[in-house]
Amino acid sequence: MGFVTPDYGTLFWMVIVFGIVLVILKKFAWKPILKALKDRENSIANALSSADKARQEVKGLKADHERIIAEARREKEDMLKEANAIKEKLLIEAKGRAEVEGQKIIESARQQIETEKKAAIAEMKKQVAELSVLVAEKVIQKELKDKNAQETMVEDLLKDIKLK
Amino acid sequence: MKAQKSQQFAAFILFFLLTFSLASGTVFADDKANDHQNTVPTEKTFDPGEFVMHHVSDAFEWHIATFGETHVSIPLPIILHSENSGWHCFWSSKFHHGESTYKNFRIAHHGENAGKIEEVNEQGEVIGLPIDLSITKAVAGAMFSVVLLLWIFLSVAKRSQQNPDQAPRGIQNLVEPIILFIRDEVAKPAIGEHKYEKFMPFLLTLFFFILINNFMGLIPIFPFGANVTGNIAVTMVLALFTFSVTNLKANKHYWKEIYNPDVPWWLKFPIPLMPIVELSGVITKPFVLMVRLFANMMAGHMIVTVFISLIFIFAQLMGPVAGFAISPVSMAFSVFILLLDILVSFIQAYVFTLLSALYFGMANSEHH
DSSP: OOTTSOOHHHHHHHHHHHHHHHHHHIIIIIHHHHHHHHHHHHHHHHHHHHHHHHHHHHHHHHHHHHHHHHHHHHHHHHHHHHHHHHHHHHHHHHHHHHHHHHHHHHHHHHHHHHHHHHHHHHHHHHHHHHHHHHHHHHHHHHHTTOHHHHHHHHHHHHHHOOOO | OHHHHHHHHHHHHHHHHHHHHHHHSOSSOOOGGGTTSSOOOSSOOOOHHHHHHHHHSOOSEEEEEEETTEEEEEEOEEEEEETTTEEEEEEGGGGTTTTSOBTTEEEOOSSTTTTSEEEEOTTSOEEEOOEEOOOOHHHHHHHHHHHHHHHHHHHHHHHHHHSTTSOOOTHHHHHHHHHHHIIIIIIHHHHOTTTGGGGHHHHHHHHHHHHHHHHHHHSOSTTSOOOSTTSHHHHHHHHHHHHHHHHHSOOHHHHHHHHSOSSOGGGTSSSOHHHHHHHHHHHHHHHHHHHHHHHHHHHHHHHHHHHHHHHHHHHHHHOHHHHHHHHHHHHHHHHHHHHHHHHHHHHHHHHHHHHHHHHHHHHTOSOO
């Protein structure tokens, strides 16, 4: 067999053999294999894209969370600030009121003292007057008997008198 | 499961061997009784040319080994149609390794019909050549590869149908990347995203057929070792398939480019110069495919056998000691060439498939 001249018997058989293998593989091997490969590729692509979507969603949720937390924090701070302001105001108010009240009490006390003092002085004046009248009476009674005795008695009386 | 699979495979190989051996009745055909025609020369001289050609050429039987004068080979079916006596079908063992005549047929060793089966009359005169449709070594080798190919890919297909959404396992893991490579790196860029699908079955069959036959040719023991892709008839069939697919699936644009290309009018009229060039291109493309694969595989096999025959050349020229001394060198070279051939097997299968895909792409393009 010259090895560069194609042998027709081999040609004949090879056409049959290759034709058969082509038909069988096409129908029973390549179609299912290629289909399976494509399906698998699609399912992997789907899985990847849905994972990506889920990741995006999670990212959105996280942003939401952060926003809510920040809002809450800000609200809390606002509330604290407000409470502080109210406290300050209340304190100032209370202080002012207390001062006024105290002033008022002191004023009234002073007035009372004044009144009492006046009453006491008046009473004292009245008593002095009565005692004076009494002393004068007794002096007048003794004057009539003895001049010396009168003087001693006045002196004693004066000694006894104490301004109350 | 795995053990069962390998058992099945072993049983299958055994079956393949048995169908050949039992049907013929003789696996081991000894020749000692049949040297009535050729007188054996007292000292055989080693002919490297014949040795190399014997190993790379096609044959009517599958030679395994020779011990002294005893040839061990697997007989293959001979199918002949003679004008005188009609159809004949018998095992090649009837020829006793080409040395005897059976039913007036014999294998010619000399002359213009050397290597072919010729018909002779009772006097031993050649009366003609029968139509020879024998299953030769190359055809048998291709058949064996095809059975292997079908077994591999049908099992992969079955598995991928059964578990479509699971990760590939076993042999599926081995072939799927190659299938994806052919699809994504060869078919898609060469043919185009929208049209590649209808060519995929052909391209995949072509690639794996060439690849498996290239590899089988590198393994030297039966049932491997037939030089299938180094046979020009085989590569011619492959190229013819590419040629047919290219021209049958071609679009109008392709034919317009051949018969009425966009060139100045004087290149088409009065002498249709460009159409002739374009038409010859239609033929040369598959022709080049045929020759490239054939020459590459043939050369690889030849170089390996040449390096082996160096041992015997040296032994003959300078004695057995020289032959023994040169053997490590020639073995090292043979192993190197064999490793190179593994690379070449991949490259040639890839190149054949890629060029086929490019031709399909050209025959289906819309714009120039």
